[in-house]
Amino acid sequence: MSIEHRDDTGARFGMWLFLYTEVILFSGLFILYSMALSKFPQQFAEASHKLNIYFGSINTIVLLTSSLTIALAVTAIQLGRIKQTLILCGVTVALALLFLVNKYFEWSEEIGHGIYPGSEHLAEMGPGVTNFFNLYYFTAGLHGLHVFIGATLISVVAVMTAKGKVTSDRYTLLENSALYWHLVDLVWIFLFPLYYLIL
Amino acid sequence: MSEHTHEPVPYRTFIWIWLALLTLTGITIAVSRINLGSLNIWVALGVASIKSSLVIFVFMHLRQESKLFKIGLLVMLTILAVFIGFTFFDVLYR
Numbered sequence: 001m002s003i004e005h006r007d008d009t010g011a012r013f014g015m016w017l018f019l020y021t022e023v024i025l026f027s028g029l030f031i032l033y034s035m036a037l038s039k040f041p042q043q044f045a046e047a048s049h050k051l052n053i054y055f056g057s058i059n060t061i062v063l064l065t066s067s068l069t070i071a072l073a074v075t076a077i078q079l080g081r082i083k084q085t086l087i088l089c090g091v092t093v094a095l096a097l098l099f100l101v102n103k104y105f106e107w108s109e110e111i112g113h114g115i116y117p118g119s120e121h122l123a124e125m126g127p128g129v130t131n132f133f134n135l136y137y138f139t140a141g142l143h144g145l146h147v148f149i150g151a152t153l154i155s156v157v158a159v160m161t162a163k164g165k166v167t168s169d170r171y172t173l174l175e176n177s178a179l180y181w182h183l184v185d186l187v188w189i190f191l192f193p194l195y196y197l198i199l
Numbered sequence: 200m201s202e203h204t205h206e207p208v209p210y211r212t213f214i215w216i217w218l219a220l221l222t223l224t225g226i227t228i229a230v231s232r233i234n235l236g237s238l239n240i241w242v243a244l245g246v247a248s249i250k251s252s253l254v255i256f257v258f259m260h261l262r263q264e265s266k267l268f269k270i271g272l273l274v275m276l277t278i279l280a281v282f283i284g285f286t287f288f289d290v291l292y293r
Contacts, residue, residue, distance in 0.1 A: 008204070009265070016268055020275040027279055034283075035290050037240075053228075060224050068217040071208075071258040078207035175260075182259045189250045193243035197231035 008172045015176040019183050022146075026187050029139045033194060036131045043128020048198040050115065051136070055106040056196035059099050060188065066095035067185040070154065070178045080168035082161060089158035089174075092181065096151035103144055136195050143191060146184045153177040205263045216257045223250050 037044050073088035114121030117137050122130050157177045160166045166174050227246045231239060256262045261269065 012264070013268060013271070016271055020271065023275060024278065024282075027282065031283060031286050035286065038290065057224075057228060061221065064217060064220045064224065067220075067254065067258055068213055071213045072210055074260075075207045075210060075213070078205070179259055182254055185258075186251050186254055189254070190244075190247050193227050193231065193247055194240075197227065197243060198239070 006170075011172045012175060012179070015179050019179060022183055023186075026139070026142070029135065029142070030190065030194070033135050033139070036128075036135065037198075040128030040131060043126060044132050045198050047125075047129040047132035047136075048195065050110075050113075051196050052106055052109065053196055055102055056192055059102050060192050062095050062099045062102070063185050063188050066092045066099075067182055069095065070181045074171070074175055074178050077161070077166065077168055077171040077174055082167075085161055085174070086158055089154050089161070093151050093155050093158070096147050096154075099147055100144060100151075103140070139191060140195070143184070143187050146187070150177070150181045150184050153180060205260055208257070208260070208263075212257065216253050220250055220253060 069088045069092045073085050073092065076082075076084040076088055110116070115133055116122070117134050122133055154177050157166060157174050160173065223246050227243055230242050230246075233239075235242065255272070261272065
């Protein structure tokens with residue numbers, strides 16, 4: 001195999017195109033949110049107060065930090081520092097898991113209070129609050145799924161790096177996984193203030 | 200397409216951007232606790248947009264990419280604006 005076709009820029013552009021479609025997917029949910037917000041402003045504020053702002057804030061810090069570590073991992077692989085790359089990927093995956101563990105405790109608490117889609121307690125609080133929590137569970141759930149997929153991708157790429165399949169000369173896979181991870185962070189940047197911080 | 204690899208971004212740059220992102224998060228949380236009426240949501244969205252640009256241009260290396268990538272982003276944002284705009288022409292004037 002002496003001559004091999006490679007187009008790293010093309011591969012990155014393909015990833016960007018995919019990420020644009022992801023933004024459109026989430027924006028549909030945000031549009032639903034904004035329509036419901038303009039219809040039920042009071043109820044949305046009331047429902048938002050039921051969310052735990054500490055869980056939300058900690059998870060924001062966790063995701064921003066994981067975005068930093070994966071960005072650093074790309075620099076590390078470019079400089080050929082394989083060990084640092086592996087550590088940084090490991091930290092990113094650990095932070096992703098921490099995010100999901102937080103989410104588990106947060107949702108357990110809310111479900112414990114009788115707040116989950118289709119619950120009677122929610123139905124008693126009227127259509128505005130129900131609308132808020134249905135959208136919250138769907139959007140945060142879809143985002144959580146993306147966290148899980150991103151962490152899996154990064155783990156696979158870390159193993160490939162350890163095996164020498166991703167190198168300082170050939171690291172598009174790591175770059176594209178990092179791009180995906182940053183998208184996960186971007187979605188949360190909008191999700192957090194819109195769901196947790198309405199007054 | 201010509202094969203060009205990016206210059207590695209120094210660790211320092213990323214760490215500064217991360218600190219900026221954390222500061223902006225603090226600002227969003229602080230401002231959200233003050234009642235500014237409907238202004239609250241616009242401040243939240245404004246700060247979130249600044250944070251996203253930092254992530255997109257620095258963390259995602261868009262700064263270093265060719266024009267094609269930037270046009271792509273612009274096209275996506277235009278589609279999004281049309282999507283949101285047309286929805287609200289309908290919703291607000293019902």
